Amino acid sequence: MIVLGIESSCDETGVAVVETGAQPVPVLRAHALHSQVEMHQAYGGVVPELASRDHIRRVLPLAGQVLADSGCALADVDVVAYTRGPGLAGALLVGAGVACALGAALAKPVLGVHHLEGHLLSPFLSQDPPEFPFVALLVSGGHTQLMQVDGVGRYTLLGETIDDAAGEAFDKSAKLLGLGYPGGPALSRLAEQGDPAAFKLPRPLLHSGDLDFSFAGLKTAVLTQVHKLGAELQARKADLAASTEAAIVEVLVKKSLAALDRSGLQRLVVAGGVGANRRLRAQLDAACAKRGVRVHYPELALCTDNGAMIALAAAMRLQAGVQQPSDSYAFDVKPR
Ligand code: KG4
Ligand code: ZN
Numbered sequence: 638m639i640v641l642g643i644e645s646s647c648d649e650t651g652v653a654v655v656e657t658g659a660q661p662v663p664v665l666r667a668h669a670l671h672s673q674v675e676m677h678q679a680y681g682g683v684v685p686e687l688a689s690r691d692h693i694r695r696v697l698p699l700a701g702q703v704l705a706d707s708g709c710a711l712a713d714v715d716v717v718a719y720t721r722g723p724g725l726a727g728a729l730l731v732g733a734g735v736a737c738a739l740g741a742a743l744a745k746p747v748l749g750v751h752h753l754e755g756h757l758l759s760p761f762l763s764q765d766p767p768e769f770p771f772v773a774l775l776v777s778g779g780h781t782q783l784m785q786v787d788g789v790g791r792y793t794l795l796g797e798t799i800d801d802a803a804g805e806a807f808d809k810s811a812k813l814l815g816l817g818y819p820g821g822p823a824l825s826r827l828a829e830q831g832d833p834a835a836f837k838l839p840r841p842l843l844h845s846g847d848l849d850f851s852f853a854g855l856k857t858a859v860l861t862q863v864h865k866l867g868a869e870l871q872a873r874k875a876d877l878a879a880s881t882e883a884a885i886v887e888v889l890v891k892k893s894l895a896a897l898d899r900s901g902l903q904r905l906v907v908a909g910g911v912g913a914n915r916r917l918r919a920q921l922d923a924a925c926a927k928r929g930v931r932v933h934y935p936e937l938a939l940c941t942d943n944g945a946m947i948a949l950a951a952a953m954r955l956q957a958g959v960q961q962p963s964d965s966y967a968f969d970v971k972p973r
């Protein structure tokens with residue numbers, strides 16, 4: 638079975654082809670991505686209307702490129718998958734509209750995928766894919782969740798953020814430091830030159846005894862430091878970036894370990910954009926190695942949004958029989 642997947646939930650247009658066959662995990666035949674980062678940079682963040690318009694410009698040329706790279710003809714496609722949500726409504730509608738139009742034109746069924754399930758399953762495309770069951774730490778721009786994953790579609794929420802997501806904490810702190818958009822990678826780069834112990838920043842809910850997170854207070858603490866430093870900020874920026882990153886990472890690591898303890902599982906999967914963070918990876922690797930826990934990440938290129946994870950999630954759902962593709966092309970999207 639050949640699945641064409643389209644991702645357009647935010648500021649990346651992604652298209653991919655995966656194939657299911659004899660192997661237990663679908664194989665990625667080709668994928669392509671167009672990032673809108675440069676376009677939004679001038680505005681300091683994603684402008685939804687511009688995002689939608691750019692998805693419209695990019696999606697069909699990308700699909701043509703991916704089909705050519707995969708060696709598949711359009712007629713070979715068995716199912717067309719798209720991100721149904723969450724994300725920006727207008728941006729989602731582009732991917733859903735194109736997917737359903739292709740499906741209708743080819744008389745092939747379509748399947749809407751949850752964006753976070755794409756992230757969650759993306760490590761299955763890595764050189765070192767996980768096996769079920771595992772604990773997942775899902776850390777994206779909009780979500781921070783710990784989950785027990787027993788199989789495709791068998792997800793139990795163990796804990797989540799009660800306010801800001803970890804990615805949001807990175808992005809908002811980066812903005813306060815004048816680092817622009819996208820903030821997470823910029824803050825992380827600057828942090829490498831700073832002292833993570835320079836500023837005492839809060840670790841919210843670290844000892845709450847549950848698996849929930851809270852990052853809104855951290856942003857306020859960073860703002861307070863920025864005001865206190867005044868003209869000195871420039872000289873201390875790297876230290877403040879490093880201290881912010883250290884606070885976020887410490888909470889993510891401690892809660893992930895607590896989730897492993899609570900579930901009794903020996904396997905951790907980290908997914909979503911913040912999963913690209915080097916400090917997070919280094920600390921999780923070290924802590925898990927000590928406990929004999931295996932950690933799995935997506936390939937770095939598939940940590941942030943991409944079409945491969947959407948095609949993969951659709952293919953795995955179909956293979957596992959947890960969802961049937963639809964012959965109705967009256968699509969809807971779920972921004973929230
Ligand atoms: O998963 P993703 O690409 O999009 C969403 O579904 O939200 O995640 C984007 C988030 C942003 O908040 C971005 O700042 C963060 O991931 N991010 C990082 C790094 N790379 C991306 N945060 C910290 N360190 C990084 N290296
Ligand atoms: Zn995402």
